[in-house]
Amino acid sequence: MDISALPSDVREAAHIDANGEVSWPDEKAASAIEALTAAGHRVLGLDIRFYVADGTFYEIPWSRSDADAAEADASALEALSRIDDLERPEDAVERRVLVTWE
Numbered sequence: 001m002d003i004s005a006l007p008s009d010v011r012e013a014a015h016i017d018a019n020g021e022v023s024w025p026d027e028k029a030a031s032a033i034e035a036l037t038a039a040g041h042r043v044l045g046l047d048i049r050f051y052v053a054d055g056t057f058y059e060i061p062w063s064r065s066d067a068d069a070a071e072a073d074a075s076a077l078e079a080l081s082r083i084d085d086l087e088r089p090e091d092a093v094e095r096r097v098l099v100t101w102e
Contacts, residue, residue, distance in 0.1 A: 001101070005039040006032070021098055023049060029080055029097035037073040041101040046076055048083060050092035058089055059098070 001022050003011050013028040024032045026048075033043055045064040049057040063079035065072040080097065088095065 006035045010035045015096060021100075023096040023098040026080075026083055026095045026097055029083075029099065030077060032097075032099055033073060033076045033080065036099065036101050037069055040069075042069040043072045043076040044100045044102060046079055047098040047100075048086055049096045049098055050089050051094040051096065052089075052091045053093050057096075058092070060086060062097075 001016075001020055003014055003016075003022060006014075010024075010028065010032050013024050014032070015023050017023070029046070036043055043065065046062045048060045048062045050060075051057045062083070063076055065075045067075060076099075083095075083097070
């Protein structure tokens with residue numbers, strides 16, 4: 001996914017996997033969602049990833065939206081506000097938010 005139109009702080013915080021998926025540390029995810037919407041994208045969904053020391057992760061589907069960009073943005077931000085409802089696995093060393101957009 002192309003993140004070149006996003007602000008530099010959002011780009012620098014992004015983690016791009018070899019398959020092109022893009023995730024952000026949970027504390028930067030709201031900025032990423034807002035920047036994607038401002039750049040004209042529609043957020044389709046969020047998945048929460050808990051990474052363990054060896055780089056593998058647990059992935060939990062967290063939100064999905066078929067709405068227009070503004071409503072999808074609001075839906076994603078609302079879902080993100082509930083991220084602490086998830087129980088962190090004992091072996092997790094990092095939590096990231098995978099954002100899917102078009």
